[in-house]
C-alpha cells in the first residue's frame with residue numbers, strides 16, 4: 362500500500378505546471394539509459410484492453426535524422442503558406458522544433474495490427490489505440506521533466522515520409538516525433554503564449570454541466 366501526502370501532491374502539481382513543450386535544447390548528452398527509462402515508464406500507462414499498442418523507435422542514425430529534419434523543413438514551409446499577412450509573419454518567427462539540437466530523437470507509433478487485448482474496448486472506437494499511445498507519451502513527458510529533461514513534440518511532418526524514413530512495419534501508425542534533451546531555459550508559461558500566438562485558457566471555459 363502506497364500513500365501520497367500533501368507534499369507529494371504539491372510537487373505533482375508543480376511538475377504539471379513546469380512541464381513544457383521544449384524546442385530550445387542544450388546539446389549536452391542525455392544521461393545514460395534515459396530514453397530506455399522513459400520508455401519503461403511509458404509502458405505503465407493505461408491502454409485500451411491492456412493492448413499496450415505503443416511502439417518506440419530510437420532514432421540515432423545520422424542520415425535518418427537528417428531526412429526527418431528535411432521533412433520538417435518542407436512541411437513547415439507548406440504550413441507557412443497557409444497563413445497570410447500578420448499571422449504569417451508571426452508563424453515564420455516561431456521556433457517549432459528542436460530537431461537540430463536535441464541529443465535524443467524518439468518516434469512513437471501505434472500498432473493498429475496487433476491483436477493484444479483481443480479487441481476489448483475497440484469495437485466501436487478503434488481510435489482508442491491511438492489514444493492509448495498519447496497517454497503513454499504524456500507519462501513520458503512528465504517523467505522526463507521530473508529528471509530535468511525536456512521533450513518537444515513535433516507533428517509538422519508527413520506521416521508517410523516518416524514511415525518510409527524509419528522503415529517500420531506496415532500496421533504501425535505514426536503518432537509523434539519527440540525531441541529529447543536538456544532545456545535551455547525553464548519556464549512555467551507555454552512558449553506559444555510568450556510569443557503571443559495563443560493564450561492558455563482556464564478550466565471553466567472547457568467544462569459543461571448537464
Ligand SMILES: Cc1cc2c(cc1C)N(C[C@H](O)[C@H](O)[C@H](O)COP(=O)(O)O)c1[nH]c(=O)[nH]c(=O)c1N2
Pocket residue numbers: 380381382383384456457458514515516517550551552553
Ligand atoms: C499532439 C501535439 C502536437 C504538437 C504539440 C503538442 C501536441 C500535444 N506541440 C506542442 C504544443 O505547441 C504545446 O504543447 C502547447 O503550445 C502548450 O505548451 P506547453 O506544452 O504547455 O509548453 C508542438 N509544438 C511545436 O513547436 N511543434 C509541433 O509540431 C507541435 N506539435
